Amino acid sequence: MRHRHALLSLVSLTLLAACRESKVESYRVPKEKPEELPPGMAAGGSPGAPAAPGSMDMASTTVPTASGSDLTWTAPAHWKAKPAAAMRKGSFTVPGDNGAEADLSITAFPGDVGGELANLNRWRGQIQLAPLSEGDLRGVTTRIEQHGLTFIVVDFANTDAAGPRRILGxxxxxxxxxxxxKLTGPDALVAREKPAFLAFLQTISAPAPAAP
Amino acid sequence: MNDTVRQFRDFFVSLRLTVVLLALSMILVFAATLDQVNLGIWAVQEKYFHSLFVLWRIPGTAIPLPVFPGGYLIGGFLLVNLISAHVYRFKLTWRKSGIFLTHAGLILLLIGELLTGLWQEEFQLRLKEGETKSYAESYRYNELAIINTTDPKFDDVVAIPDQLLADQTPIQHPHLPFRVMTKEYYPNADLRMRASTGDNPSLATAGLGPQITVTPLPLTYKQDERNWPAAFVELVGPEGSLGTWLVSPQLPAPQAFEYGGHSWRIGMRAQRAYKPFSLQLEKFSHDVYVGTDIPKNFSSRLHLQTADGRDDREVLIYMNNPLRYAGLTFYQASYDGEHTTILQVVRNPSWRLPYISCAMVALGLIVQFGIHLIGFIGKRRAATA
Known part of the structure; x- marks a missing residue:
């Protein structure tokens, strides 16, 4: 009988192996810095959701778009396309000298995503610049109308930091x-890429409406 | 001993059972290897090895039928078979000590696999240069995080595993002044912005959800793809519903709302495991063979720091040189671009068992062959003398 108990307990242990526990947890953590992406929505989320082990990047996913119609663009030849990550419509690496790199991200979100001022201040926060007030907006933004679209263009640089950084957005x-x-990276590289970025903006257009 | 017990004993100690189990395990490994093409490695492990039975769904229904013994059943029976054979059939003598040691090694190997299945946890840590994290994230599991952000220094988090959302269990937690009800859960879904006309109204009434349509997708099993779950979650306070939110790891940040004089955020994210220490990526290096894109070596220089200041040092992780710290092993697993490292974080308290069992099997075989060799030499000497 002693042995039978031993066998039974072993079988029970084997059966237990099939179970995994799911339980609610609660804990307190120090506040996290806002995420880099996307502007206007970043507040401690996790856009870099993990990929399967061994993979270079997470699976490309379709980002919410209006009626399935995306804006289109043509990137300069020297920008290297990266696989689109979650919520990114497009992603490019802009190479510079001595291994320096800037990142060009294209994202789209429903609605106004908090408004113009909140988004621009979020970008400023990412390069440690003080936030702007509503009254400052006119002085730092350039509005461009083209292809029926309105572009609010900004150029923010923090040259006081140890590693000067710039955002063209x-x-x-x-x-x-x-x-x-948004083009973000070392100040010198992003400043050098400004003409290419502005030329890139001019290629952005909405798809033509479908013929009736 | 009554007849039933004797029958049980005879069944478990028989060599025939050993042979049948070994044959079944060979078929299981063969079928699982072929099925990796369809399911990928994760699902194959779950379906064939981390299960008692391999289940097959009757086409057109959700009814699962057990069609073959799974890894846990075969492994469990092998373990019982091996142990009971030793208890009832074998007698420990010096001449058979090698066989005993080899079998003890095999038993340890089977127990080790069982404990690994029970205890092992795998996470990943994704760090950009300069970034510091004190948590790792799950590859496969997600959680609904409801965060009280009122305190200016700390966030109070209630994390609900997505399995509970999938079960649509109502959740009442002492740290939440509302109940969490799952209205819909999709294990994999595509999110798109709602067209101005034509779509059905959303279940969501708050946050970004009303502007997004959710299309359920079949589960993917490909190794380089992941499933993106989505759920509609309703929060219900004492005075009624606060609203229904759409949550998904595809939405990149938690959605904010105010309730009961507190600021809250709600969002679905990869399941997190917080650690009592932090790692900051100082430098990621990625070397390729000259003139090619073939990786030669990649390494991460990190700064490890504990909150109590007991540890504050630099560590270097590179291929085949993991960091073992606080019961965790950090492997250099992958990278994303030139400045982001991806570390695999594994907790497996039984990681030493396979090494010990292999050493025992090897030593047992050496002892057994040694005993035979000495006996053989002795006989030859006696014959020639």
Whole structure:
């Protein structure tokens, strides 16, 4: 009988192996810094959701778009396309000298995503610049109308930091969504890329409406 | 001993059972290897090895039928078979000490696999240069995080595993002044912005949800893809519903709301495991063979720090040189671009068992062959003398 008990307990242990516990947990953690992406929505989320082990990047996912129609663009030849990550419509690496790199991200979100001022201040926070007030907006933004779209273009640089950084950005409301085009990286590289970025903005257009 | 017990004993100690189990395990491994093409490694492990039975769903229904013994059943029976054979059939003598040691090694190997299945946890840690994290994230599991952000220094988090959302269990937690009710859960879904016309109204009434349509997708099993769950979650306070939110790891940040004089955020994210220490990525290096894109070596220089200041040092992790710390092993697993490292974080308290069992099997075989060799030499000497 003693042995039978031993066998039974072993079988029970084997059966237990099939169980995994799911329980609610609660804990307190220090506040996290806002995430880099996306502007206007970042507040401690996790856009870099993990990929399966061994993979280079997370699976590309379709980002919410209005009626399935996306803005289109043509990137300069020297920008290297990266696989689109979650919520990114497009992603490019802009190479510079001595291994320096800037990142061009294209994201789109429903609605106004907190408004122009909140988004621009979020960008400023990412390069440790003080936030702007509503009254300052006119002085720092350039509005460009083209292809039926309105571009709010900004150029923010923090040259006081140990590693000077710059953000060139454009916010484009389109079809009940807000599109963000942001080039961020070392000050010198991003400043050098400004003409290419502005030329890139000129290639952005909405798809032509379908023929009736 | 009555007849039933004797029958049980005879069944478990028989060599025939050993042979049948070994044959079944070979078929299981073969079928699982072929099925990796369809399911990928994770699902194959769950379906064939971390299960008592391999289940097959009757086409067109959700009814599962057990069609073959799974890894836990075969492994469990092998373990019982091996132990009971030793208890009832074998007698420990010096001449058979090698066989005993080898079998003890095998028993330890089977127990080790069982404990690994029970205890092992795998997470990943994704760090950009300069970034500090004190948590690792699950590859496969997600959680609904409801965060009280009222305190200016701390966040109070209630994390609900997505399995509970999938079960649609109402959740009442002492740290939440409302109940969490799951209205819908999709294990994999595509999110798109709602067209101005034509879509059905959303279940969501608050946050971003009303502007997004959710299309359920079939589960993916490919190794380089992941499932993106989504759920509609309703929060219900004493005075009624606060609203229904759409949550998904595809939405990149938790959605904010105010309730009961507190600021809250709600969102679904990869399941997190917080640690009592933090790691900051100082430098990620990625070397390739000259003139090619083939990786030669990649390494991460990190700064490890505990809150109590007991540890404050630099560590270097590179291929085949993991960091073992606080019961965790950090492997250099992958990278994303030139400045982001991806570390695999594994907790497996039984990681030493396979090494010990292999050493025992090897030593047992050496002892057994040694005993035979000495006996053989002795006989030859006696014959020639």
């Amino acid at each position: 454009a916010i484009v409301p389109y079809n009940n969504a807000t599109w963000f085009f």
